[in-house]
Amino acid sequence: xxxxxxxxxxxxxxxxxxxxxxxxxxxxxxxxxxxxxxxxxxxxxxxxxxxxxxxxxxxxxxxxxxxxxxxxxxxxxxxxxxxxxxxxxxxxxxxxxxxxxxxxxxxxxxxxxxxxxxxxxxxxxxxxxxxxxxxxxxxxxxxxxxxxxxxxxxxxxxxxxxxxxxxxxxxxxxxxxxxxxxxxxxxxxxxxxxxxxxxxxxxxxxxxxxxxxxxxxxxxxxxxxxxxxxxxxxxxxxxxxxxxxxxxxxxxxxxxxxxxxxxxxxxxxxxxxxxxxxxxxxxxxxxxxxxxxxxxxxxxxxxxxxxxxxxxxxxxxxxxxxxxx
Amino acid sequence: xxxxxxxxxxxxxxxxxxxxxxxxxxxxxxxxxxxxxxxxxxxxxxxxxxxxxxxxxxxxxxxxxxxxxxxxxxxxxxxxxxxxxxxxxxxxxxxxxxxxxxxxxxxxxxxxxxxxxxxxxxxxxxxxxxxxxxxxxxxxxxxxxxxxxxxxxxxxxxxxxxxxxxxxxxxxxxxxxxxxxxxxxxxxxxxxxxxxxxxxxxxxxxxxxxxxxxxxxxxxxxxxxxxxxxxxxxxxxxxxxxxxxxxxxxxxxxxxxxxxxxxxxxxxxxxxxxxxxxxxxxxxxxxxxxxxxxxxxxxxxxxxxxxxxxxxxxxxxxxxxxxxx
Numbered sequence: 001x002x003x004x005x006x007x008x009x010x011x012x013x014x015x016x017x018x019x020x021x022x023x024x025x026x027x028x029x030x031x032x033x034x035x036x037x038x039x040x041x042x043x044x045x046x047x048x049x050x051x052x053x054x055x056x057x058x059x060x061x062x063x064x065x066x067x068x069x070x071x072x073x074x075x076x077x078x079x080x081x082x083x084x085x086x087x088x089x090x091x092x093x094x095x096x097x098x099x100x101x102x103x104x105x106x107x108x109x110x111x112x113x114x115x116x117x118x119x120x121x122x123x124x125x126x127x128x129x130x131x132x133x134x135x136x137x138x139x140x141x142x143x144x145x146x147x148x149x150x151x152x153x154x155x156x157x158x159x160x161x162x163x164x165x166x167x168x169x170x171x172x173x174x175x176x177x178x179x180x181x182x183x184x185x186x187x188x189x190x191x192x193x194x195x196x197x198x199x200x201x202x203x204x205x206x207x208x209x210x211x212x213x214x215x216x217x218x219x220x221x222x223x224x225x226x227x228x229x230x231x232x233x234x235x236x237x238x239x240x241x242x243x244x245x246x247x248x249x250x251x252x253x254x255x256x257x258x259x260x261x262x263x264x265x266x267x268x269x270x271x272x273x274x275x276x277x278x279x280x281x282x283x284x285x286x287x288x289x290x291x292x293x294x295x296x297x298x299x300x301x302x303x304x305x306x307x308x309x310x311x312x313x314x315x316x317x318x319x320x321x322x323x324x325x
Numbered sequence: 326x327x328x329x330x331x332x333x334x335x336x337x338x339x340x341x342x343x344x345x346x347x348x349x350x351x352x353x354x355x356x357x358x359x360x361x362x363x364x365x366x367x368x369x370x371x372x373x374x375x376x377x378x379x380x381x382x383x384x385x386x387x388x389x390x391x392x393x394x395x396x397x398x399x400x401x402x403x404x405x406x407x408x409x410x411x412x413x414x415x416x417x418x419x420x421x422x423x424x425x426x427x428x429x430x431x432x433x434x435x436x437x438x439x440x441x442x443x444x445x446x447x448x449x450x451x452x453x454x455x456x457x458x459x460x461x462x463x464x465x466x467x468x469x470x471x472x473x474x475x476x477x478x479x480x481x482x483x484x485x486x487x488x489x490x491x492x493x494x495x496x497x498x499x500x501x502x503x504x505x506x507x508x509x510x511x512x513x514x515x516x517x518x519x520x521x522x523x524x525x526x527x528x529x530x531x532x533x534x535x536x537x538x539x540x541x542x543x544x545x546x547x548x549x550x551x552x553x554x555x556x557x558x559x560x561x562x563x564x565x566x567x568x569x570x571x572x573x574x575x576x577x578x579x580x581x582x583x584x585x586x587x588x589x590x591x592x593x594x595x596x597x598x599x600x601x602x603x604x605x606x607x608x609x610x611x612x613x614x615x616x617x618x619x620x621x622x623x624x625x626x627x628x629x630x631x632x633x634x635x636x637x638x639x640x641x642x643x644x645x646x647x648x649x650x
Contacts, residue, residue: 141465
């Protein structure tokens with residue numbers, strides 16, 4: 001299998017590349033080569049038994065996607081995106097990367113003509129309030145951000161290019177990734193990870209919303225697992241609707257904190273400082289809370305079973321397995 | 326009001342222009358001028374008390390939409406499209422006109438900067454099987470054709486450009502227009518109109534499906550009424566979801582024929598020849614049957630109340646009011 005990861009320098013892209021290097025196989029077949037593509041150089045994973053090429057470029061630029069697809073990848077993981085906040089601030093950039101970039105990948109695949117599998121990372125941002133609770137597989141996709149609009153359009157394109165036989169496409173609406181490793185960022189959703197990550201690292205974290213806020217989470221490890229599961233799916237079983245929401249753990253912020261306390265103790269959990277922020281609260285109010293992901297579950301996608309499990313994955317994968325105090 | 330009709334040479338565009346010429350007003354204000362734009366010259370309506378410009382061009386060509394929007398139209402009716410069958414056969418042309426053309430209109434409106442009202446004709450083809458009966462306003466939009474995909478993307482763009490304040494947009498999913506005047510065409514839906522139009526004109530019509538097939542209809546007059554109603558809507562009442570399905574009449578083919586018999590007699594209704602066509606039957610099986618259009622009804626959109634009324638509208642508007650025998 002020749003593998004192409006577009007967005008290979010991002011958090012999920014790096015973890016996916018590491019996992020593929022460690023396993024040497026994807027979709028039940030041996031990996032022959034892997035290309036990591038991004039706007040900045042992706043770190044090549046250690047220990048790969050196959051050649052890894054690192055390429056940089058501007059995805060929607062003329063000829064760029066064509067060049068990548070003419071190399072004949074069997075599987076394309078398309079993870080590259082301008083994130084929600086930036087796409088909202090820079091309208092042109094968001095449409096250029098998230099819509100034109102995705103369309104360029106699909107068009108290049110069509111032109112290359114070998115019907116690669118294309119696994120596109122979509123987002124819960126495809127949904128916008130008012131929303132039922134839980135949200136079922138056939139509820140209207142009606143985004144309230146430009147980012148969500150661009151992802152929803154990408155989903156429609158993936159289904160149409162698949163129906164026409166140009167690609168074998170899957171648009172996966174990933175849960176919010178928690179615990180996201182690394183530095184705190186400015187995303188409105190950042191606190192969901194920060195209130196776990198920072199206390200475990202001995203730092204204070206700020207909680208800008210009330211503890212009854214519920215959201216839909218899965219670990220970075222589960223996200224990589226979703227991508228690998230999609231790489232091995234039987235497309236005949238999926239049918240023409242190629243976009244679906246993936247399983248996750250629905251918990252309130254209060255339940256997140258209780259899980260942290262169970263695993264790491266009161267002292268760690270006490271590092272969360274309540275500082276209600278009406279701006280963040282307003283944004284969060286329009287977000288989805290939980291889903292009934294029957295389609296994805298029937299196709300064998302699996303997330304963690306509890307938020308405690310999500311915290312344990314973080315401790316294993318990012319903190320060397322030790323529970324700090 | 327300065328009015329721009331993109332797709333002014335089409336059946337609905339021509340009827341809309343005639344109605345605007347007759348009324349002299351739209352959205353509660355006097356019409357100052359009207360531009361009819363299409364790939365072929367639109368016939369200017371008779372009796373307009375305002376100047377009418379007829380322009381031809383290729384909508385997605387560079388600078389074309391910008392030129393149209395820089396003229397400062399207050400209302401843009403965007404009706405231009407490559408129809409379903411052709412968009413399915415010519416993938417590039419469908420995406421070029423239906424997606425790139427629509428995006429060009431919205432981008433040009435954003436650049437022009439005067440926030441025009443944009444009324445975009447979408448389609449029931451945005452929906453694909455499996456479908457509930459009836460289909461509610463919050464059911465998933467999951468098209469099964471490239472045309473439907475392009476219309477669904479247009480809907481998402483209209484909502485996003487509206488949310489950002491670039492336009493005041495409305496994406497109207499029109500019912501199947503029945504009775505469509507003119508010659509029979511090759512569209513799979515053509516028989517819904519042909520089985521009424523041809524017998525009334527003394528001609529034989531072929532019915533390729535069984536009489537229990539149900540579909541969602543409104544007259545050309547109702548379609549023009551929808552566009553005019555959207556031109557006068559209060560956007561605040563509509564909210565951020567700017568796409569919705571419009572009211573129609575849900576009838577089976579058998580009920581269509583019964584209505585024809587009631588109005589025009591047995592001799593006319595006997596001109597329908599049954600010739601089941603598995604190809605057409607298969608296409609129709611994935612189509613929507615009927616809708617619960619609560620949102621549109623709450624906003625005051627109105628269609629005919631019965632299929633008999635739809636036939637009477639055809640006789641009044643196309644046959645001079647006389648019932649042939």
